[in-house]
Amino acid sequence: MIVGVIVKTKHQLKAEQTIKKLKKAAYELFIEKGFSHTSIDDIVKKAGFTKGAFYIHFKSKEEIFTMIMNERMLIQQTDLRTIEPNSIEQHFDIRKIIEQKVEYMLKATESEHWTPMFLEFVANCHRLPQEQNNPTLLYEEWRKEVEKHLLNLKQKGLIDPVLPLDLLATTIIAIFDGFNIQSHIDHSINPKRQLDVILFLIGSRTKPSV
Template sequence: MKYSTGKETKRKIIETAFQLMADKGFDALSIDEIMKHIGRTKGSFYVHFKSKEEMLYELMRTRLDRGYGHMAAEIKEELSLDNCDVRAILEKVTAKIYASLGDDPLTWTATFYQLVIYSRKDETVREWLELNFNQWSEFLHIIVERGQELGQICSDMDTQTITNLLMGIVLGYEILYMLKPQVDMTEVLKIHDWLFVSKPSAE
């Protein structure tokens, strides 16, 4: 079993790097270590990636994307309905995002923040994060705007401010979760109780 498919090894490298990066960060992560984990030797790393950096870029694009882009079209359609329930939509979006973190959200979160930190020295990472971030921001902005239009979200605050508060609280809970893994991440949804004017009648 000395020779496996290229795809398979590549996938394993990214997956292992993703796991190890959570605790060690990108700099402290050595290629040797990754390759030992998957039972291959250092040299073969370069069959699959041009450099360690290039691997990070691929990791970030395939494993750390929150997928706002994919959701956008679908959600916009739902929002266009006359009788749409914005709170329900927002809850669905949140659920999807948390689901996208996979079965070990702590690792995902830690790796993601390792990337955020690493972005301070890497232009490519910085740009990708900004893009990601803006997509999220625009996406939330649309939802909040629609909510206000329909009178479901309070209008005594600026749309952008509400958007920022929502983004902030999600990011904040991720950090909270890293510092105290016993925190319940779904608790973040309680903020909706303040955000939405008419609370869901049946609850």
């Protein structure tokens, strides 16, 4: 029955809309007040629903947190992948492409005050429900992605790293997270400077800018 299907789809669409709105509200509140200082009431009020609606779509406050974080991290990874040299000129400027990627990540992090929420997530992730797509897997994928990328650049002769590529991948991500922590605590720290470190580590022969 087509009518039935349409009705069902309408319901589904409505549900998806609700889920989306709840996630948006939760994300903004977690950013603003932190996860543990945000209540379900805060979330549903901001999203324009009531508590019951929340529990239809999510098992717990922890679940929506995990979902939001995994999705965001996935988006970041995907976005990062799309930053590719798309013209002949860029092909040979390894510096520029690394810079673009780092700057994308910094923008995503800074502009949304992502750091405290991310740290709260990492601090609690061993207590959070993680049926799938858990942070362990996400980080592993991330590292593999970076490593693959480095291998690609190395094979093209664009970089000449001294350290093993897997260690390099881990280190690059560590530097990124570590600079985030420091610039979150001390606003005088300029996270853009990590670019020079990374370029040095991968053996790009471009001169440091500062």
